[in-house]
Amino acid sequence: MLKSTKHLFHSKIKFSLWFLRSFTSLFSPPQFEADLSLSHQHKRNYKKYFLFSFLNENPTNPRVPKQVHSHLVTTASFSHSIRLFNALLRCYSVSENPKDAIFLYQQVQSFYFYFKFDSFTYAFLIKACASLSNLDLGKQFHGVEIKMGFESNLYVQTVLVNMYAESGGLVECKKVFDEMPERNHVTWNVMITGLAKQGEIEFARFLFEKMPDRNVVSWSGMIDGYTRMNQHREALGLFRRMVADDGVDPSEITILAILPAVWNIGDVKMCQLIHGYGLKRGFHVSDIRVMNSLIDTYAKCGCIVSASRFFEEITTDTKNLVSWTSLISGFAMHGMGKEAVESFARMEQEGWKPNRVTFVSVLNACSHGCLVEEGLKFFEKMVSEYRISPDIKHYGCLIDMLGRAGRLEEAEKIALEIPCEISNEVVWRILLGACSFYGNVEMGERVTSKIMEIEKRYGGDYVLMSNILAGAGRFADAESLRTLMVGRNAIKVAGSSLT
DSSP, X not given: OOOOOTTTSOXXXXXXXXXXXXXXXXXXXXXXXXXXXXXXXXXXXXXXXXXXXXXXXOTTOTHHHHHHHHHHHHTTOGGGOHHHHHHHHXXXXXXXXXXXXXXXXXXXXXXXXXXXXXXXXXXXXXXXXXXXXXXXXXXXXXXXXXXXXXXXOHHHHXXXXXHHHHHTOHHHHHHHHHHOSOOOHHHHHHHHXXXXXXXXXXHHHHHHHHOSSOOHHHXXXXXXXXXXXXXXXXXHHHHHIIIIISOOOOOHHHHHHHHHHXXXXXXXXXXXXXXXXXXXXXXXXXXXXXXXXXXXXXXXXXXXXXXXXXXXXXOTTTOOHXXXXXXXHHHHHTTOXXXXXXXXXXXXXXXXXXXXXXXXXXXXXXXXXXXXXXXXXXXXHHHHTSOOOOOHHHHXXXXXXXXXXXXXXXXXXXXXXXXXXXXXXXXXXXXXXXXXXXXXXXXXXXXXXXXXXXXXXXXXHHHHHHHHHHHTTOHHHHHHHHHHHHHTTOBOOOOOOOO
């Protein structure tokens, strides 16, 4: 018996009467009621088949598992089919509320003592633990599945490896993997990608090189791992080896994994090669995620013309909000405020409603394009028309925009009005930079005091304010601030270069 998990789950599920009535009508069609020759077993098999199909045909509808669960509870039908129970368990394990899978298991365990769970049951329960990132609960199910004799089951053990990797139990993950009497390519891929996601990139590479049968999932997992660890040249090297040496065709997932490495290095030629490969393989047609990522990559590699041209090549029916946001963001990082504003207007004309990310992009564009009045109107539109509550990024863009334009008093007023629960030192540092640019010593001192209330250990704040004081001829005050920085052991981040 598992330890109590009442703190995770509701004491009972409230089922809708509408759901019950809908199922009564579904399971009592006139033609079946009229046919008296049908046996009770035949009717029951029909119901099981219908429920099973209903679950499999609606995997993403959160109401469907609840409907089926409701019927099984009210008709006491759980004991009729382990296959149907597992299908319901699987839906819960991959849903937005994986804890429902655990509740279902506990419910059946409590009321159907004779019910025999199989390997799929424990695999889905362990999958739910992985989705919940609940390591302790996963360990409990690990113990139960061993007691039930599934410690050598390839499917269960593979899911167990994934659960430990997803939940951060790397010691247990390695132990389960090492003790498996049999492994397939799924097991290897789960282990390698799990380690890579957790930052164990060297051990993941060691297993990758030992893997007897690498496939595109293995390569994609390693490339993604290197990208996550900011080892972008390693990621590119592995991608070249994958395509050129081993002749493995990358998938859409591989392309999505390698493009961040491309734009972090700024390798526009590699971006063009991947784009060309995508055209040849049809990625630009089949996956909008790849298209949006290419727009973003071209822009971040300095080719806003290529980004814009590629955006225009995408059909209207294919574009989504991310496509428009990527284009607007690209214009913003290139200081093309006017083009960003025009793109925003086109987006609205085509019926797309901007989200908070879109507004961050267009506000950033207005900041870099010196379009202060337009930026203020966008901020007002976001709040009043689209009912989006501004977060710290929106305020940061607004303060940066006003600061660049020399409207420091307005910027300071907005900074003071930011709600305490989201305010941080970053927005004050933005304003301090504007004070430095315009030589506003008095405001600089006020802003520095605000920063020191939040963070005293960042040396850059002391240096910047010291320079402001020195620029105003207050050399003694500047030296005192430098001395204070040394006394507080404030950290001054060293400069670095990508080359």
